[in-house]
Amino acid sequence: MTIKWLMGLGVLGTGWLALLASVMLLSSDAPAALVPLATADFIDALPDHISITDTTALGTVLVSDDADFVAQLYRAGAVVVLPAGLMGCAPLT
Numbered sequence: 001m002t003i004k005w006l007m008g009l010g011v012l013g014t015g016w017l018a019l020l021a022s023v024m025l026l027s028s029d030a031p032a033a034l035v036p037l038a039t040a041d042f043i044d045a046l047p048d049h050i051s052i053t054d055t056t057a058l059g060t061v062l063v064s065d066d067a068d069f070v071a072q073l074y075r076a077g078a079v080v081v082l083p084a085g086l087m088g089c090a091p092l093t
Helices: 002-026 040-045 069-076
Strands: 032-036 051-055 059-063 082-084
Touching (some): 002 082, 032 069, 040 069
Antiparallel strands (some): 032 082, 051 059
């Protein structure tokens, strides 16, 4: 029974992250983007016009005014890009 609960929580968590990533990809409403577990190679591959506003153990928060901001983050090597800076978002610190 415990294994079913853990599997259910894993599916729920994965679904929630997929939903957030889809919203970020399809919408530009979030003022910033969170890239969890960003590597040094990813940071080095970022274009100059993308700014890093915060870096924590959980991820890196980035901002840009470009229309294809999220696509640029994926091209730089981000595995997943999540919305950040919206009302109700928990602070990373």
